[in-house]
Amino acid sequence: MAEAIGLVVLFPLLGFLAIALLGNSLSEKGAAYLACAAVGFAFLSALASVPAVYDPKDVFLYTWTQAGNWKFSFGLLADPLSVFMCLIVTGVGFLIHLYSIGYMTGEHGEPEADYRRFFAYMNLFVFSMLLLVTSNNFIFLLVGWAGVGLSSFLLIGFYKDKPSAVKAARKALVMNTIGDVGLLLGIFVIILNTGAVNYYHAFRGAEFASDGGWRDIASILLLIAAVAKSAQLPLHTWLPDAMEGPTPVSALIHAATMVTAGVYLITRAHPIFAYSEVALIAIPVIGAASAFYAATCAIIQTDIKRVLAYSTMSQLGYMFMAAGAGAYEAAMFHLLTHAFFKALLFLSAGAVIHAIGGEQGIRNMGGLGKQLPLARWTFLIGALAISGIPVFSGFFSKEAIFAAFPLFGGKEAQVGFGLNETGHIILGWVALLVAVMTAAYMFRLYFLVFSGPKAKSYQTHESPLTMKLPLMVLGALSVVGGFVYVPGAYNLLEKWFEKAHEYVQTTPTRWLIIPYETIEWTNLIGAVGAAIIGWFIAYGIFGRAERVAPSDEVKGFAAFLQNGWYLDKLYYAVVATPVVWVSKLLTKQADKDVAEALDWGIGGSLWASSKLIRKTETGYVRNYALGILVGAVALLAYVLVAAIQR
């Protein structure tokens, strides 16, 4: 039932409004249950809308704006892609909400400060993401897009008295706004070339557009948005800092909502991206570069959540690679399994942090496996899944991505242009290298946290059931979640996504289907081998008794990696600092009454050169203005006299 998609969006919105408006008249636990129920019902509604997968349609339309020949409507779209995303967002989102009930409760069962506010923001976050994925047009995609940015700002800065959280929140919002603006401008290009913002009409228009050059511009602008939201190079620096929020927020940002939006956008707008040569080269290259960059940074971080943050960026790099190569189905598949195992990893990490009283530095952990068996096993499952060890979910989805990048060639550019064979080979090997590094940094983290000697002894306390249950469910999903596609056997995704490309296009599509008939043994052995090599490296250095201890104070190359190649510092130096400097200068000048002189153009330069002028500057401008006044009156008199004489 396609209309059920409306309920999917509505429930979290109502949850947010109810918690926000009822305020103190709602008990703290009541707010939490309400928030969970809202997302839970949204999930049920998403299940109810599954039939729309085979019969996509637009529902709930009204005119949003009208100006000349621009007349755009709001509407929701129920189609394979939107239902797929809704199921992930509400499903994983629900588990994270449930987990938050326990996590945001202190040691003695007392709710943390601003408990209600937290749940209101969480529902707002889920609502924004759902609007983003269900909108049937680019404008409300942007509304959801910005809503997600706003919610992340609110949640990253949730510990509002902490200066670092405040700063991280602001950075996230400003960088996301850069993406929003890219999307906005991209929308203009689409409107002017197809006359529509509605996906269906825009993509149909794109298909029949005579000159396709505009697709390059539109793709680049949309890509700016995707890169900012999915924390890919070069707009990624907000993501590591986003760890300032509570851990469930990180899980929500990294698994169910927010960062996946970029991959969604590229997949959604594939009729535009897939016909732009620039995009077909830029997206996989950005993806591979981000995957590699983030892996190098992850390997040396000493904060448990920062490792996971960089690993998200790295995994999203894989998704970008796939989407850029036309393997949208593989990208969405990895998005699905990643949602499971990344949520699992964050929530397990959260269980550790919660149990040992908020400590996040891994040098203060170690040997926690015995005290926290559930967290240990679920974290291990997550690590195995992300590394791509067979039968765990990540194995299948990585396999699907690697299939698009054969290591020894044999694959021409899929769509006739874009990356050539060599390009595919190079990116394939980069992906393989990243796979080694992924296994290495994940197991480094696992060994340093759960095994080996204890750095400190903690009085751990038992996690409540609301935290345990989501861990178990996500653990199970991380194991079996990949079985929607089995190489050599079957591919359920093909059927699911059939209408995603047929709905919008009549000509043969550039949507690559994950091949399942034959097994690509070279890729399969390569990928599994990479994961095992990574594990051995981690075991060799960190897994044995006399292991290398992590340190915060690193120098040289290690410091370079730990600080994210100093890109953040570079941006501050090149962009933020000059802007702030100029604004301070303007403020100073304007406040010192000099604007007056500057505004008249002449006074300003005189003022700058001489302090004498400054003393008389006010009078000077007045005289000047008076001169104009007298002149104007004289002119007026002249015109009147001239008129009367006529």
Next chain:
Amino acid sequence: MSDFPLLSLIIFLPLLGALLLLVLRLPQKASYWLSVVWSLVVFVIAVGLLLNFADGSTSGFAFTEKLEWLKPLGMNYQVAVDSISAWLIALTAFVSLVAAFSAREIQGRHNYFRAWLLTLETGILGVFAATNLLNFYVFWEVMLIPAYFLIGRWGITRERVKSAIRFVIYTLVGSLLMLVAMLALAFLTVPAGGQPSLDLLVLKERIGGLDRSTQEWLFLAFAAAFAVKVPLFPLQAWQPDAYAESPTPVTIVLAGVMSKTGTYGFLRFGIFLFPTASQTFAPLICILALASIIYGALAALGQTDLKRLLAYSSLSHTGFIVLGLFALNNQGINGAVLQMINHGITTPALFLAATALSNRTGTTELAGMAGLQSRMPRLAALFLILSLASLGLPGLNQFAGEFLILGGAWQASTWYAVIGAVGVVLAAWYSIRLFQLIWHGPRAENESPALAKVLDMRPVEYLVFVPLVALIVLLGLAPALVTSIFDGSVSTLLK
């Protein structure tokens, strides 16, 4: 009914109220309620006027009234509205009502204050309704006198007289140039054996007879007056002081609607009256508009005073309106008119919220505020919504305007839209900086002791802010409610 001077009633009703206040000399409370009820009546009638255009089918002038005055010079009293001016009249009545409502306690001669405020309303309403040039000019100057006294006598600090004088000088210079141009226009366009006319529609017919450079000079003289009023970079020096110095009821009228008389002037007496010259100068004005956007945003980013920051933010936003106008296409102008209305709602709301805050903290200096969210969570939430509206969050009202403006600008030149977009990013930056400085972070060390027992929002404040926020959300979700009404007028105007 068609002979009933509805428009004149709306325009002069506030003036009548002002006279009544001066004659009756009521005590503070009675004069407050009289002015509120009076403004409410004006607002209701103005909405009634607007409803006549609700189906969006009327695209030309209606409700025309004409009284002959100085026939040989073509000077008549002549008012009429189309769906654009009907909206702006309703907006003016709305903002004036909010202003009257917020002017609860006035220090000093309160009857005079409220009388001047109502007179200012008459001036602004007249500007939006005048279709005779001289008539327009008279209303234009009528705005100046009350504004001068309101800033100069009831301003907040001792700098107020200086601010008021600066405001007057800037405005007078612009408006005298406009007066010269009006008269020149009337006499230069007299057809052989005909009469000079100052009627807007007659002049529109005759303007083609002038040679190009004359048209351009006349346009520039008009533009000077409008650019000062908006204000447009580099003529903005009067603005931050005037906004920051004025008591809040005055600030919201200045920022909310008086700035729109400038943008409206650009539209009606610039683009409509001088289509050729507008084309010629569009690039120049767009560049000045972009300069306003960026200059205002950068200056706002560095401010340490709440009201001055909002003043600069307003400068940046009115820059967007001018940019949309001089994109000279349907989308840009629709967006600009929509943004006049949006900005007329958001900016007064922001200044009111800022005042609600500074009344509690006892300062407008940002340095004295930090981490206030736990003290006043509701006011913080309100402030957040307003900041988000102001930074153009998609889904709230200002985005709808910016969307059309930048869409129009993109068609005029890609670079206009790209630079405008930089302004959008800066807006996010300074708005969020402002929000966080006040509400987040560790509490300020030099926090005012008054804050210890400060109260969150009071019921009377909800009465003002709930309708404002409702409008902000509604116009964000369905801007077509507004644009569909004046879309036809914009097309007519561009023809």
